[in-house]
Amino acid sequence: MKQVIVIGAGISGLAFAHRLEELSKAQNIPIRLTILEKSSRIGGAIATESREGFLIEKGPDSFLSEKPWALELARDLFVGPEIIGTHEQNRRVFVARSGELLGIPQGFHLIAPKSILSFLKSPLFSWQGKARVLMEMGLPKSKVGEDESIASFIERRFGKEALQCVGQPMIAGVYSGDPEQLSMQNTMPRFKELEAKYGSVILGLKKTAKSKAVPEKTSGVRYSLFLSFKKGMETLTRALADSLPANTFYMATEIEKLYRDVVSGKWTITARSGQVLTADLICFALPAKAVSPLIHPFEPALSEKLNQISYESVATLYFAYPRQAISHSLNGFGFVVPAAEKKSLMACTFVDKKFPGRAPSEHALFRVFVGGAFGKRYFEMSDQELTRTAQKELSEFLGIKGQPIFSTLHRHTEALPQYKVGHASLVAAIETKVQRFPGLYLTGASYRGTGISDCVHDARVQADMAFEWLSRL
Numbered sequence: 001m002k003q004v005i006v007i008g009a010g011i012s013g014l015a016f017a018h019r020l021e022e023l024s025k026a027q028n029i030p031i032r033l034t035i036l037e038k039s040s041r042i043g044g045a046i047a048t049e050s051r052e053g054f055l056i057e058k059g060p061d062s063f064l065s066e067k068p069w070a071l072e073l074a075r076d077l078f079v080g081p082e083i084i085g086t087h088e089q090n091r092r093v094f095v096a097r098s099g100e101l102l103g104i105p106q107g108f109h110l111i112a113p114k115s116i117l118s119f120l121k122s123p124l125f126s127w128q129g130k131a132r133v134l135m136e137m138g139l140p141k142s143k144v145g146e147d148e149s150i151a152s153f154i155e156r157r158f159g160k161e162a163l164q165c166v167g168q169p170m171i172a173g174v175y176s177g178d179p180e181q182l183s184m185q186n187t188m189p190r191f192k193e194l195e196a197k198y199g200s201v202i203l204g205l206k207k208t209a210k211s212k213a214v215p216e217k218t219s220g221v222r223y224s225l226f227l228s229f230k231k232g233m234e235t236l237t238r239a240l241a242d243s244l245p246a247n248t249f250y251m252a253t254e255i256e257k258l259y260r261d262v263v264s265g266k267w268t269i270t271a272r273s274g275q276v277l278t279a280d281l282i283c284f285a286l287p288a289k290a291v292s293p294l295i296h297p298f299e300p301a302l303s304e305k306l307n308q309i310s311y312e313s314v315a316t317l318y319f320a321y322p323r324q325a326i327s328h329s330l331n332g333f334g335f336v337v338p339a340a341e342k343k344s345l346m347a348c349t350f351v352d353k354k355f356p357g358r359a360p361s362e363h364a365l366f367r368v369f370v371g372g373a374f375g376k377r378y379f380e381m382s383d384q385e386l387t388r389t390a391q392k393e394l395s396e397f398l399g400i401k402g403q404p405i406f407s408t409l410h411r412h413t414e415a416l417p418q419y420k421v422g423h424a425s426l427v428a429a430i431e432t433k434v435q436r437f438p439g440l441y442l443t444g445a446s447y448r449g450t451g452i453s454d455c456v457h458d459a460r461v462q463a464d465m466a467f468e469w470l471s472r473l
């Protein structure tokens, strides 16, 4: 029987293992699958908790409906009926400006307006800023195929004000990164495609709007197209784990050494506990920086490339309040805070306004993000100081009186891979080097997409290639 070891029991490792099992059963080629996980729980970044009638997502709170792979997987695992969409009536996002929350114009699509009229009425931009954004429709397009930073793209097409007011905080809300560094091609390829195809992002958005299911009355990126599960995101990772044989998992097992026998081609893994395992095929479903030291002894050049992918840290904090303590109308999904505001908060979700069933009636639950590229000094604060700072700012933004019913803090240290300019070439170089080691596969958020749906897709693609290779052994 072919032996397969998957390292990492986050969504990527689980989806990889699930697909291999599926193929093994369908083609009647038996495999013995083992998943090694460093921590004592399954799910990686996906972690849901219930507390006093509130539902808390320590990591991701949703997945994209636009990218179909997580949705399709959920249906295959029979948790389709558990899927929920966002509250339609609250689909808007605010941006902080000098302590006030201003609505992003309706129809504003992450960095560009689709509806010119509501954009013109918005107090978010100056008249000069508005004129510069609308000039985008007449600008020539750039050379095809060249990567550039998100900041360069937004500034080139829409001007500096669009970058500072909306672009930067929206990007920080999604990637927690610096738009001067992040690759346009690897984070928002659709806008580059619209520029290339229609000569203008605004005109492209207008032309493609009619064929899209997303209503025009939405703004922001995280919200309009997002799905979750009634009992939280862990529904998906639990269903995946339940679909695998019970003896698949080795928990609290961290790898110390990896060795490949050049004659037999077999892989040997030594865990920190001293346990030794061998396999025909090995798949790393970990952040690239965790794979790098394991690869170093036998392929330093690959190890060095893996180490070039950098990460940002964020903390998610939850605050629960009785509704009557809050003076803001909370008529949206939340707000983002530009770095220029010099606050600890990067973004805030009005959790119970975004998804149903997240808080008892007459209560409100807020999730705030702190850290990222511009908030390192806040991330470094003690838990107590960070909670106090975030709570004070939240209270000021939303007019909250009194203390929360409870608050929670979860740190995600170096958890968010940053796809910097040139990321595609770096990943291509990594792939070329990996191909020199038959039976070695890499998947996970570090390489070809950071969202849950991207991770599911990539894991399944890698599993298809891995199975094809295994079946030829």
Ligand SMILES: Cc1cc2nc3c(=O)[nH]c(=O)nc-3n(C[C@H](O)[C@H](O)[C@H](O)COP(=O)(O)OP(=O)(O)OC[C@H]3O[C@@H](n4cnc5c(N)ncnc54)[C@H](O)[C@@H]3O)c2cc1C
Binding pocket: 007, 008, 009, 010, 011, 012, 013, 036, 037, 038, 039, 043, 044, 045, 046, 058, 059, 060, 061, 062, 063, 064, 253, 254, 255, 285, 286, 287, 290, 314, 316, 412, 415, 416, 443, 444, 445, 446, 450, 451, 452, 453, 455
């Ligand atoms: C705070 C936060 C919010 C997010 N929000 C969203 C969102 O709303 N929507 C969305 O689509 N995406 C979101 N993301 C991104 C998404 O959650 C992740 O990209 C995805 O979950 C990564 O899955 P993964 O399996 O690749 O990695 P992980 O989930 O990091 O899993 C890797 C696993 O490997 C284990 N491991 C590490 N080292 C070793 C070792 N040496 N040996 C054995 N095991 C090891 C870890 O313990 C972990 O369980 C968010 C991420 C974060 C951090």
